Amino acid sequence: MSIQRQPRPATQADVAREVGVSRTLVSFAFRDAAGVSPETRQAIFDAAKRLGYRHNAAAAALASKSRTAVGLYLLDLRNEVYSDVLNGVRLALPQAGNRLILSVSRSIGGVDQGAMDSLIEARVGIIIAAALLDPDERVRELAQIIPVVSVTRRVEGVDSVYPDDRAGARAAVEHLLGLGHTRIAHMAGPPFDGHTVRRETYEQMMRDAGLTPQTAAADDFTQEAAERAASELLAGPDRPTAVFTHNDQFALGVREAAYAMGLTIPGDLSLVGYDDSRTARLRGIDLTSVDLHAVELGTTAGRVALERLNDPGGPIADMTSTPRLVVRNSTAPLR
């Protein structure tokens, strides 16, 4: 047995011929533009179905002057935040209207440099980018070529939809301080532009409280990197009694490292994550975490993108939301 395929895909011209109208009409009917009588319209749809006609996105994109497709760039699918953003974006885009083109940067081996290019080459009208790792300046350069909406990160001069990380980090650190902890460490990620607010806020708060900040940095945004960094951090002198991590993935890494050393949570170590992922909510994990409402951020970003498409010259959007600390059982008063 072998694979069958139609000899030649039907085109709008075929449909037009079948119905006995012009190709223009068929084109209009499929974009339900005004100017097609209901009967003609129905006849066109019927014929299209009969002929197995499929709209050709490439041809349409080429012919149309306006770009309506939305590109969504995601850093990493293994972090729930990004799939939540995807879900949020989809909620914002009308069912039938704007096409959504996905591009995921991180494969197992590392960041895919071509992920952004593929979006540009697909000639999307705008790119919603979740957690770009490029410096602010380069994001602005990109936005010069094609409109960009940055999600979960603020970039000056570029439409941005992001959580108020200052408030989120403050809530986390205050929670730990309130429990009596003084040796509170922070597990940060690599120091990319726009990904350091949580760290800075933590360090500032520690100093304000008359304490010494102790920041460990994972060399990658993965659970494994955090686990490695945490193994060192927790083995050092004056082991921290609490750790606030850049995200939940990191918190899980710290958690594994802690358990591997025989420490208990929250007995020996209080742990606060960031994202409030579904994993954080599992019994037995019960991670205290900061909910940044990723789905809502995605929805807002989608809306901002739609507005930008309609009004290229409009004012830059700068939309923040306030994250919420969700206290579970990974934090406890200092003994």
Add this chain to the structure above:
Amino acid sequence: MSIQRQPRPATQADVAREVGVSRTLVSFAFRDAAGVSPETRQAIFDAAKRLGYRHNAAAAALASKSRTAVGLYLLDLRNEVYSDVLNGVRLALPQAGNRLILSVSRSIGGVDQGAMDSLIEARVGIIIAAALLDPDERVRELAQIIPVVSVTRRVEGVDSVYPDDRAGARAAVEHLLGLGHTRIAHMAGPPFDGHTVRRETYEQMMRDAGLTPQTAAADDFTQEAAERAASELLAGPDRPTAVFTHNDQFALGVREAAYAMGLTIPGDLSLVGYDDSRTARLRGIDLTSVDLHAVELGTTAGRVALERLNDPGGPIADMTSTPRLVVRNSTAPLR
């Protein structure tokens, strides 16, 4: 401040004019086809960069007769298996060569009927589909229109790359039987074509062992659905002492339901999942699970797709791999 954009994107014609060669040459240079001298080639790249030229994928797709783009259809990003498949597929596709176009079916609300259409309309040459919910017959119909590689599910007459679920389920059930359990239940998903092998194997094995199968079916492929179904299952008479679930997501749902009822795992209930997700490996979760090697399945599927693209008439691929039971602490001997 407002968004800037270039007046008119540069085309190959612009580049050709700038360099003083023909447009053909530019086209050749960008596809690094033979017939362009190294100097010309370099001059073209320089000019392209200077002019901000970007290859237009839509135009290229329209003009080229052969379809080389690979479409990847994923059921649900919230299930780790599918993002693993994505990662696997990417490993198989050459860096620069075939474009990969992603389409995700399940948003928060449910299955996106348009997900498959968007791939067809993007005129991909082949679709790698992970966990289609359509009946076998409809998958075959689809494969008539466009080549399909089915991953994680076998479809007769269609290229398929899938785990030997019979072996996987057998290993799971044997493990539980070996621990002395007799009241072993199964948490199945909705009875879609191609997603019932695990259930059938379980039921057959139970009967072979002289035991009565007890299958509960979640009404959706989500943790929440499994949790609801498990709440009923575990509240019934003759509560099972062990549950084998269709996947890890379900196992987590059963786990939550069990804990909510005050049951302990593995004390009161042994639990075996399927997928060996990263969550299963976390301390405190320690879920015994069947590893189906999703990344490898994805890579194999990518390779099969590439072969099919090169040889449309070749024999149907039917590739299985053997899953491996990973025993952790969610299972224990019957007390």
Add this chain to the structure above:
DNA sequence: GTGAAAGCGCTAACAA
């Protein structure tokens, strides 16, 4: 309501 005609930017023969 409907149709004719002019491309969109690129690839792919073929010819030189």
Add this chain to the structure above:
DNA sequence: TTGTTAGCGCTTTCAC
């Protein structure tokens, strides 16, 4: 190694 010439299937004025 280079240039010429047709389209690919669709959108989109503009006229009827």
